[in-house]
Amino acid sequence: MANKLGITQGKEWAIKAVECEIGIAKKIEVEDVKVAMVATDIGVTPDEEVEANAVLVADAFEIANKCQKLPSELLKERDALLEKLKDMTKYIRRELTLIHEAPEKEIKLILDGSEELIQSVEE
DSSP states (O other): OBOTTSSBOOSOEEEEEEEETTEEEEEEEETTEEEEEEEEETTTSOHHHHHHHHHHHHHHHHHHHHHSSOHHHHHHHHHHHHHHHHHHHHHHHHHHHHOTTSOHHHHHHHHHHHHHHHHHHHO
């Protein structure tokens, strides 16, 4: 059954190792329905990398189902929110230099937290 994005919806995502003609593969299923296959030629890509790629695909499906947005849409939203947070932080810091009566300790905690968040998102 598809959701509003047109992708398979479900709650029970599973990654299963399967052998196929080209080598090792990871089958991604949701409630016993095969959704995707991540594969590699034997000896070309380590099994751990194939597993990591399958986890990424399954996670993208799961997040898209939860948010009803594609990962690219979430990235655009994140970038827009980050820019707003940067602008707000600059504005508050600039205003604080003009107003000396502001409760410095509380405002400093907010600004430091905002700047830490910005830095962690940009890394």
